[in-house]
Amino acid sequence: MSVIPKTRKEMPLTPLSSPTVGAMGKTGSWRTFRPEVYYSKCTRCTLCWVYCPDAAIMRQEDDSPQIDYDYCKGCGICANECPVKAITMKREEE
Amino acid sequence: MVTIKELPKEEYLLKGHAACPGCGPAISLRLLFKALGNKIILVVPACCTTVIQGPYPFSSSAVPLQNILFESTAASASGIVAALHQRKLEDIMVVGWAGDGGTVDIGIQALSGAAERETNFIYICYDNEAYGNTGMQRSGATPYGAWTTTTPSGKRERKKDMPLIMAAHRIPYVATACPSYPIDFVNKLRKAKEIKGTKYIHLLAPCPTGWRYDTSKTVEMGRLAVQTGLWALFEIESGQFKLNPPSDRLVDKARRKSVKEYLTLQGRFRHLIEEDVERIQRWVDEDWERYRKLASNCTSDFAL
Amino acid sequence: MPQMIIDTANHIAGYAAKAARVKVVAAYPITPQTTVVEKIASFVESGEMDAEYIRVESEHSAMVACVGASATGVRTFTATSAHGLALMHEALHWASGSRLPIVMAVVNRAMGAPWSIWPDLSDSLSQRDTGWIQFYCADNQEVFDTIIQAYKLCEDERVFLPAMVCLEGFILSHTYAPAKIPEQEKIDDFLQPYKSGWILDIDRPLSHSNLVSPEWYMEFRFMIQEAMENAKKLIPEIDKEYGKRFGFEYGGLVEKYQCEDADLIILTMGTMASDAKIAVNRMRKGGLKVGSARVRVFRPFPVEEVGRLAEHAQMLVTIDRHVSFGMEGFLATETKASLFNQKDLPLVAGFLAGLGGRDVTSETIEKIAKKSLGWMRAGKVEKETEWVDLKE
Numbered sequence: 001m002s003v004i005p006k007t008r009k010e011m012p013l014t015p016l017s018s019p020t021v022g023a024m025g026k027t028g029s030w031r032t033f034r035p036e037v038y039y040s041k042c043t044r045c046t047l048c049w050v051y052c053p054d055a056a057i058m059r060q061e062d063d064s065p066q067i068d069y070d071y072c073k074g075c076g077i078c079a080n081e082c083p084v085k086a087i088t089m090k091r092e093e094e
Numbered sequence: 095m096v097t098i099k100e101l102p103k104e105e106y107l108l109k110g111h112a113a114c115p116g117c118g119p120a121i122s123l124r125l126l127f128k129a130l131g132n133k134i135i136l137v138v139p140a141c142c143t144t145v146i147q148g149p150y151p152f153s154s155s156a157v158p159l160q161n162i163l164f165e166s167t168a169a170s171a172s173g174i175v176a177a178l179h180q181r182k183l184e185d186i187m188v189v190g191w192a193g194d195g196g197t198v199d200i201g202i203q204a205l206s207g208a209a210e211r212e213t214n215f216i217y218i219c220y221d222n223e224a225y226g227n228t229g230m231q232r233s234g235a236t237p238y239g240a241w242t243t244t245t246p247s248g249k250r251e252r253k254k255d256m257p258l259i260m261a262a263h264r265i266p267y268v269a270t271a272c273p274s275y276p277i278d279f280v281n282k283l284r285k286a287k288e289i290k291g292t293k294y295i296h297l298l299a300p301c302p303t304g305w306r307y308d309t310s311k312t313v314e315m316g317r318l319a320v321q322t323g324l325w326a327l328f329e330i331e332s333g334q335f336k337l338n339p340p341s342d343r344l345v346d347k348a349r350r351k352s353v354k355e356y357l358t359l360q361g362r363f364r365h366l367i368e369e370d371v372e373r374i375q376r377w378v379d380e381d382w383e384r385y386r387k388l389a390s391n392c393t394s395d396f397a398l
Numbered sequence: 399m400p401q402m403i404i405d406t407a408n409h410i411a412g413y414a415a416k417a418a419r420v421k422v423v424a425a426y427p428i429t430p431q432t433t434v435v436e437k438i439a440s441f442v443e444s445g446e447m448d449a450e451y452i453r454v455e456s457e458h459s460a461m462v463a464c465v466g467a468s469a470t471g472v473r474t475f476t477a478t479s480a481h482g483l484a485l486m487h488e489a490l491h492w493a494s495g496s497r498l499p500i501v502m503a504v505v506n507r508a509m510g511a512p513w514s515i516w517p518d519l520s521d522s523l524s525q526r527d528t529g530w531i532q533f534y535c536a537d538n539q540e541v542f543d544t545i546i547q548a549y550k551l552c553e554d555e556r557v558f559l560p561a562m563v564c565l566e567g568f569i570l571s572h573t574y575a576p577a578k579i580p581e582q583e584k585i586d587d588f589l590q591p592y593k594s595g596w597i598l599d600i601d602r603p604l605s606h607s608n609l610v611s612p613e614w615y616m617e618f619r620f621m622i623q624e625a626m627e628n629a630k631k632l633i634p635e636i637d638k639e640y641g642k643r644f645g646f647e648y649g650g651l652v653e654k655y656q657c658e659d660a661d662l663i664i665l666t667m668g669t670m671a672s673d674a675k676i677a678v679n680r681m682r683k684g685g686l687k688v689g690s691a692r693v694r695v696f697r698p699f700p701v702e703e704v705g706r707l708a709e710h711a712q713m714l715v716t717i718d719r720h721v722s723f724g725m726e727g728f729l730a731t732e733t734k735a736s737l738f739n740q741k742d743l744p745l746v747a748g749f750l751a752g753l754g755g756r757d758v759t760s761e762t763i764e765k766i767a768k769k770s771l772g773w774m775r776a777g778k779v780e781k782e783t784e785w786v787d788l789k790e
Contacts, residue, residue: 004151008617013595014497015618016604019156021622022110023148030115050098050276051313053113053120057106063099068109075302076310077114089310133600137466150614153605158598160469161461161607163492169459173424173474173596175468176450179422180472199735207455344489 022071027054031074033089037065041086048078048087096280101128111154115144116309118299118316119220120146120274123191126218129283132157135178137171139201140164141193142226145207165200167192168208171215179214187216189288191201194221194235197296198254209263209292216286216293219256222301230304238322238377239370241362242304248365252377257296261330265292268330272298274316278327278338285331298325304360323350323378326385335388345386353378401579407538407570411477411503411563411575412437414545416447417585418501419636421472421592424452424463426482429515431505432568434477440453457482461489461500468498469606473549473592475533476500479567480507480521487525493560494622496607500560501507501545504529506668506719507567517566519667519720523696523728529622531561531629532697534667536574536653541565543646545777547636549589556628558595566719568755569669580644588643626698633695651700654705656682660689662774663707664755664767665716665733667693670752672678674717676760681767688767693729701736708737713745713774715766717786719752726750726783751786762786 003018005011044063050073056072065078065087079087106127119142136159138144144161160344162170167190169217174188192201197219203223205217224242225231232242234254241248261268271279279297286293300315302308307315319325320341327341335343344350353375357363366374403413405514411434415423423442425435441447454460457478464474478486483504493500508518522532535541541563548561552675565571596606610618634650641647655675657663664674671692681688691707693700708714714737718727723729737743749766752758766786773779 008620011614011617011621013621014495015150015604015607015610015614016596017147017150017153017608019108019603019605020110020148020152020154021108023108023152023154024112025111027110027112046098050101050125051121053115053117053124053312054111055107055109055124059103071109073115075117075312076308077116077121077312080310081313085326132603135470135598135600146610147605147608149609149611153608155605156603157411158600158603160466160598160606161605162465163458163488165458166462166489169424169454169462170466172452172454172459173422173463173468174470176422176452176463177467177470177472177474178423180450181470203455204459207459210455211453 001067028068028070030073031072031075031092033076034069034092035067035074035076035078035087036070036090037067038086039064041084043084047081047083051077051081053077096277098277101280103262106132106156108154108156111146112148113142114266114303116302116312118273118301118312119143119222121312122220122297122299125273125276125279126189126191126283127157129280130187130189130287133172134189137162137167137174137188137190139167139192139196141196142222143191145227164196166204167196167201168204168213168217171217172208172211172213175213175215190215190217192219193218193226194219195225197231198256206263207338209260209265209294212291214290216283216295218295220297222299222304224304226301226304229367238374239363239366241365256292257273257287260294262350264333265294266290266332269292270296270326270328271295272316272320272325272327274313275320275327282329304362307359311359318351318356318359321351322353322356323382324356325348328385337385337392345382345389347379347382400581403579404574404576405495405538405573406433406572407541407565408433408505408572409437410538410542411545412441413579414542416441417474417579417582418473418475418497418546418549418589419586420475421449422452422467422474423449423476424454424460424467424474425476425478426454426457426460428479428482430504430507430571430616431477431479433571434503434505438766457485458489461486462492464500465489465493465496465498468500468594469598471592471594471597475502476582477503477505479505480509483521483525484509487528490525490528490530497558498560499549499558499594501548501552502560502562504562504564505544505567505571506564514754515567515570517719518753518755519564522562523720526697526728529559530697531559531695533561533563533695534693535563535565535570536669536671536692537575538570539646540648541570542577542579543573543640543644546585546589548641550636551629551632553593554632555593555595557625557632557642559622559625559629564668566668584643588640597643608779630698630700648694649704652693657689657707659687659693659712660711661687662713662715662771663711663768664688664690664763665714665729666690667696667729668719669723670717670719670758670763673758673760674763677763677767680760680764686771699732699736703739704733704736705790708740708744711744713747713770715747715749715770717751717766718747721750721753730783745774745779747773748783749786750783756787
C-alpha cells in the first residue's frame with residue numbers, strides 16, 4: 001500500500017501520494033449516530049450502496065449492504081434513502 | 095440503459111477520505127469512477143476535492159490525479175491531452191473535476207479557452223453553489239437569496255447559467271446532472287466518453303455543510319431541486335436541446351413542486367421573505383418557459 | 399552539415415525548440431516575444447516540427463498547460479516577456495515545486511505601469527525566488543546553445559527543475575545575427591530522449607501535490623535547494639561538453655574577461671557584457687587594469703565564482719538593468735551577499751543603467767569604471783547605488 005517515508009532520502013522529489021484506504025485514519029470515529037441494517041426488511045435494492053459518500057457500504061454477494069464501521073461517518077443518507085426503511089440511525093454508545 | 099446493480103463494485107474513491115458527512119460531491123466522484131473506470135487522469139484544482147484526498151503521503155484517489163492551481167483545470171487538461179496525443183495514448187480520458195468556483199468564476203477563462211480550442215476532454219463542474227474549500231463564500235454559481243459567509247444577508251444576484259454559456263461555445267456535448275439521479279449521470283458520462291471534443295457536465299451537488307440541512311438529506315435535496323425545477327436535467331448534444339427524465343415531464347408547471355418546498359428545508363434560505371420566494375418561483379417559471387421553447391425548437395444550429 | 403543561418407534571437411529560440419524535439423508548446427503572444435511563437439507555429443504547421451502548439455488564452459494557462467504536458471511525459475517549451483511572465487507567477491512556483499524540466503525563453507522587457515516594450519531585466523529577476531534556473535544570454539548563438547544546454551541540465555535526475563533562458567528584448571530578440579545550428583543527430587546524441595522524475599500514469603496511480611503538512615513541506619523545499627546546488631556544479635560541465643561537441647561555450651556560470659590581474663572588475667548580465675568588453679579593451683590600452691565578468695547564470699547564484707573574482711580584485715562594480723524599489727539592483731545585492739563573510743573584502747559599488755531600454759554603451763560603462771576607480775583609489779565607495787545618466 002502506501003509507505004510513509006522515514007527519512008528525507010525516502011521522500012519522492014515532489015509530493016506524490018499513494019492511494020490509501022483511511023487517508024484520514026478511521027473516519028468512523030467522526031460518528032454520532034450509526035446505521036443499523038435490518039436484513040429481514042432489506043430488499044437488496046443497493047441504493048444505500050450507491051448513495052454512500054464514503055464508499056463505506058460494500059455490496060455483498062447477495063446485494064445486501066455490509067457497512068464498514070471503521071469508516072462510516074454516520075451521515076444517515078443510507079437510512080434516509082432506503083425505500084423500505086430497513087436502516088435506522090442509532091446514537092453511538094459512549 | 096444501465097441499472098444500479100450493473101454498476102461496478104470497484105471503488106476508486108477510497109473510504110476514510112476527508113469529505114464532510116453527507117457530501118454530495120463525494121457521491122458524485124464515486125459515480126464518476128463507476129461510470130468511467132480507472133483508466134483516466136483526473137485534474138483537480140483547488141476545491142473541496144483537494145482536501146477530500148487527504149494529506150500527503152496518502153490519497154483517497156485510486157486514479158492518477160493532478161492537483162493544480164485554482165484557475166487552471168482546463169489549461170492543465172489541455173496540456174495533458176496534448177502530451178497524451180503526442181505519445182499516442184489517446185484512449186486515456188482526461189477528466190477535469192472542478193468546483194463551481196473554479197469553473198464559473200476564477201476558472202472560466204481557461205475553460206472557455208479549452209472549449210474554443212476543441213480540447214478533447216470531459217470537464218465536470220460539481221456545483222455546491224459556493225466556495226466550499228475555503229468555508230462557503232459566495233461564488234457566481236450561488237443562487238439568489240442564499241446565505242454564504244460573504245453574503246450573510248443573502249446573495250442579491252442570480253446564479254450564472256454556466257451550461258448555456260458552455261453551449262454557446264458550440265462544443266459537442268453539454269449536460270446537467272445530479273447525484274440524486276445516479277443512472278442519468280452515469281449514462282451522460284459514458285456518452286461523453288464516446289464523443290470527441292470538449293464535453294461539459296454541470297452537476298448540482300448538494301452540500302449539507304454549506305446549505306445548512308441535515309447530513310442525511312443530501313440525495314433528497316438534489317431530488318427536490320429537480321422536482322421543483324430549480325435544477326433541470328438536460329443535454330445539449332450537437333446543439334440539440336433535450337430534457338431528460340424526470341425533467342422532461344416538468345415542462346407542465348402543475349407537475350413541478352413549488353420552490354418553497356426546497357427552500358424551506360435549507361438553513362441558507364431561512365431569512366428569505368415571501369417576496370423573495372415569489373421572485374425565485376417566477377424566475378424558475380421563466381427558465382422553464384425557455385426550456386420548453388428550446389426543447390420544442392430543436393434545430394441543428396443551437397440558438398438561444 | 400551544420401546549418402548556418404542569419405536570424406533574430408527569437409527565431410533562433412524557435413530553431414532551438416525544434417532541435418530539442420519539443421513535443422508540446424503552449425504559449426501566448428506578447429511583445430517582444432511574439433516572433434518566437436510565430437516561428438514555432440510555422441514550424442509546426444509545415445510539419446518541420448513534430449509537436450503540438452496549444453494556442454492558450456493567457457500566459458497563466460500557458461505555463462499550466464506546460465506543467466500538464468511535462469507531467470504527462472513530454473518535453474515542453476514556452477516563451478514570454480514582462481507582464482506575461484508576471485501573470486504566470488504562481489504557475490512558476492507550481493512548476494518548480496512539481497520538479498518539472500520545462501524550459502522557457504524570457505524575452506526581457508520592462509514592467510509597467512507605465513507601458514514599456516523595451517529591454518529591462520526586471521521581469522525575470524523579480525521571479526528569482528520561484529525555484530527556476532535562470533540563464534542570461536549575450537548573443538543570438540548563445541540563445542540557441544543555452545536552450546539546448548538547459549534541457550540537458552533540467553532533465554538530469556540531480557536537477558529536475560525548470561529553467562528560464564533570458565534574452566533582452568529588441569537588442570537580441572529582433573536583431574539579425576549569424577548562428578550555427580548543429581546537425582540534428584548530434585543534438586539528439588547530446589540531449590537523449592525526454593526524462594522526468596515522475597509521470598501521470600494509469601498503471602501507477604498517484605496523486606500529485608495534495609496537501610503537505612508542516613511535517614513534510616520543508617524537506618520538499620530543501621530538495622529544490624539541493625537541486626539548485628547540483629545545477630551549479632553541472633552547468634559548467636554541460637557547457638564544457640557542449641563546447642567540445644559543438645564549438646561554443648560560455649564560461650559556465652560566469653564568463654570572465656581579463657579578470658586574472660584586474661584591480662577592478664565590472665559585473666554585468668546579458669548584452670551589456672559585450673559593451674563592457676569593449677570598454678575594458680579601451681581602458682587596458684590606457685593602462686588601467688580592469689576586467690569584466692558576465693554573470694551568465696543568476697539562479698543558482700554563482701556565489702563561489704563571484705567570491706573567486708574578489709580574491710585578487712580590489713573592487714567589484716555591478717551594473718544592474720533592474721531595480722528592486724526600496725533597495726537596489728539584485729546583482730549588486732547578491733554580489734555583496736556572496737562576499738560578506740570573505741576575508742579581505744573588496745569594495746563593491748552598484749550602478750543602475752539601461753532601465754526601460756535606455757541604451758548602455760561602452761562609453762557609459764567606461765565612465766562607470768573610471769568613476770569607480772576613483773573611489774577605489776580613495777578607498778571608499780561614495781554612493782552605495784548610483785543611477786546612471788539620469789536627467790536632472
